Amino acid sequence: MFHVKKEFSLSNEHEGLIIGLFDKPEKFSGRLAILDSQFDGQLTELVKSGDISAKLKSINKVHSFGKIAPKRIWFVGLGKEKELTFDKLKEAFGKLFKEVKTSKLEEAAFYLDSFLSEELDGLDVAHALSEAFALATYEFVGYKLKSNEPEKRLDKLTIYSEAIDEEDVKASLTVGFAFGKGTNSARTLVNIPGNLLTATDMANYAKELAAKYDFEIEILDKAEIEKLGMGAFLAVNQGSTEPPKMIVLKYQGKDEWKDVIGLVGKGVTFDTGGYSIKTKTGIVGMKTDMGGAAAVLGAMEIIGEIKPEQNVVAVIPSTDNMISGSAFKPDDVITSMSGKTIEVLNTDAEGRLVLADGVTYALHHGANYLVDVATLTGGVITALGLHTTGAMTNHDRLFEQVLEASLEAGERVWQLPLFESEIERVRNSKIADLNNSPGSEGHALVAGAFIGEFSEGTPWVHLDIAGTSTTSKGYDLGPSGATGVMTRTLALFVERFEPI
Numbered sequence: 204m205f206h207v208k209k210e211f212s213l214s215n216e217h218e219g220l221i222i223g224l225f226d227k228p229e230k231f232s233g234r235l236a237i238l239d240s241q242f243d244g245q246l247t248e249l250v251k252s253g254d255i256s257a258k259l260k261s262i263n264k265v266h267s268f269g270k271i272a273p274k275r276i277w278f279v280g281l282g283k284e285k286e287l288t289f290d291k292l293k294e295a296f297g298k299l300f301k302e303v304k305t306s307k308l309e310e311a312a313f314y315l316d317s318f319l320s321e322e323l324d325g326l327d328v329a330h331a332l333s334e335a336f337a338l339a340t341y342e343f344v345g346y347k348l349k350s351n352e353p354e355k356r357l358d359k360l361t362i363y364s365e366a367i368d369e370e371d372v373k374a375s376l377t378v379g380f381a382f383g384k385g386t387n388s389a390r391t392l393v394n395i396p397g398n399l400l401t402a403t404d405m406a407n408y409a410k411e412l413a414a415k416y417d418f419e420i421e422i423l424d425k426a427e428i429e430k431l432g433m434g435a436f437l438a439v440n441q442g443s444t445e446p447p448k449m450i451v452l453k454y455q456g457k458d459e460w461k462d463v464i465g466l467v468g469k470g471v472t473f474d475t476g477g478y479s480i481k482t483k484t485g486i487v488g489m490k491t492d493m494g495g496a497a498a499v500l501g502a503m504e505i506i507g508e509i510k511p512e513q514n515v516v517a518v519i520p521s522t523d524n525m526i527s528g529s530a531f532k533p534d535d536v537i538t539s540m541s542g543k544t545i546e547v548l549n550t551d552a553e554g555r556l557v558l559a560d561g562v563t564y565a566l567h568h569g570a571n572y573l574v575d576v577a578t579l580t581g582g583v584i585t586a587l588g589l590h591t592t593g594a595m596t597n598h599d600r601l602f603e604q605v606l607e608a609s610l611e612a613g614e615r616v617w618q619l620p621l622f623e624s625e626i627e628r629v630r631n632s633k634i635a636d637l638n639n640s641p642g643s644e645g646h647a648l649v650a651g652a653f654i655g656e657f658s659e660g661t662p663w664v665h666l667d668i669a670g671t672s673t674t675s676k677g678y679d680l681g682p683s684g685a686t687g688v689m690t691r692t693l694a695l696f697v698e699r700f701e702p703i
Contacts, residue, residue: 204358205333205376211314211363213241213271219311220273221299223318224250225284226257235317241270256280259287260295260679262302273312277303284320289327290613292318296335297679300357304340307355315364315372325367330379336360337383338680343394381508385694386687389494389501393672393685397473397490402521405470405493406448409500409519413452416507423449433520435539436560439553440522442477442530447522449564450496452503454515462702463514465570466693467561468499469554469577470521477524477550478532491685492554494672495576496521501690502697511698518565520557524550536635540564541657546632549640554579555653556639562657572601572703573663574696575654576689582646583619584670591615592671592688595651598662600703605664608696614688616666625652662703666692 211234213220222235231239231247239246246265249255255263259282266275279299281287303311318328340356364372392400392408406422413420425446428437433449440447450470471492475481481489496519503517531537535547537556540563545556554577562573583593592609594616596602602618609616625648628641637656641649651665671688674681681687 217273217312294679297339300339310359326375329375333379334383385501385505389497389687390685392497402448419453421451433560435556438531442525442527450519452517465565467575468496470496479551498689502693505694520561544635546635552640583667593667601662612691
């Protein structure tokens with residue numbers, strides 16, 4: 204896909220040439236001046252007239268008319284040099300590759316040095332380029348009849364850089380592409396319908412990851428889950444004909460199994476709401492209720508590629524939440540793996556139940572730090588909208604590391620409070636240790652507080668992605684549908700983690 208070369212020449216044959224254009228008052232200089240001279244100064248005139256724009260994310264295509272070997276030039280507007288950030292550059296690349304895709308360009312050259320700034324070096328540019336390429340060109344093919352017409356897509360991009368070492372550029376391209384592909388894997392899992400992605404299917408996918416990256420893997424079946432007393436997880440599965448799976452992947456990047464990061468993802472493959480059934484419109488889209496599990500699996504793929512010097516245990520309790528004569532009911536009392544009893548007041552508050560046993564099992568595997576990810580509550584959408592993930596924590600320094608990773612990934616996170624009043628609300632049951640739904644007020648807060656009851660004082664961060672896991676509109680770095688949100692945040696968090 205990516206080929207790196209040192210010497211750049213306008214006589215090199217390419218279908219397209221991609222160049223970055225900053226909004227500067229000065230004339231073209233360096234290679235751009237040479238390019239302009241080949242066009243007898245007409246590129247300068249096109250910039251002056253506004254036919255070629257340096258405005259951020261402006262994409263302009265110019266035919267070369269044989270004046271240079273590449274047939275077309277794609278100018279990518281980068282705006283003011285001092286205002287260009289890593290995130291903005293990724294978005295600009297995303298828009299570029301979406302437009303290139305519609306042009307059915309199959310091969311192009313990329314002049315990396317034209318994108319360099321004081322804030323962004325060549326390695327930043329290479330990472331942004333490859334990550335954005337993977338993200339922006341992603342599509343979920345789906346299940347429609349296929350056309351016999353051969354599909355044309357950009358499958359060769361030659362990167363030219365005279366300023367940066369070739370091997371360094373290659374390494375940065377590889378890492379950026381790994382982050383994009385891992386996110387795309389998470390997107391695909393979320394986009395697959397629930398009848399085609401059962402808990403068993405998810406377990407099989409995890410086995411494929413384990414085989415590819417030499418992870419240690421454990422898949423607990425229903426009998427083993429029962430033996431371990433995971434009553435909260437089993438309650439959600441009670442109404443289903445599909446067996447549950449507790450999926451565990453271990454990556455050991457240190458000599459000793461210490462400072463272990465536990466990633467716990469909600470893996471509910473379809474959620475009817477149970478006897479607290481969802482509305483006819485609210486139930487549509489519930490195939491995406493395993494977005495947390497997808498993010499964890501996508502992050503593990505990235506971890507397998509970049510091999511950080513960290514220890515990670517990924518735990519995914521996976522089932523669907525169905526209705527039948529054997530399904531769990533409001534007023535039931537269940538016993539979690541931790542021994543805590545739970546009064547069920549809402550069978551649609553099932554995610555926190557599977558996560559309760561998932562968190563406990565992560566501790567069982569030696570997790571010293573916990574991050575859980577889940578499409579958990581509509582309340583977080585009411586509070587933060589569709590573009591910000593809600594977070595709760597019992598440890599500010601751990602949360603700071605997650606937040607820093609989210610900022611680097613370009614995935615917005617906002618901390619919600621964990622007040623004693625919300626903790627008391629989930630502890631308010633006359634017949635059990637906890638209740639799973641003390642009311643709709645502050646729904647996102649009590650859901651997070653409930654999961655926190657199973658952290659046993661271990662540093663813990665909760666991420667509610669109910670609003671951010673999917674989008675109804677395409678955007679610069681992806682189409683409508685699943686976003687793969689938190690995949691890159693989790694991977695960056697693991698990569699950069701400093702024990703507390």
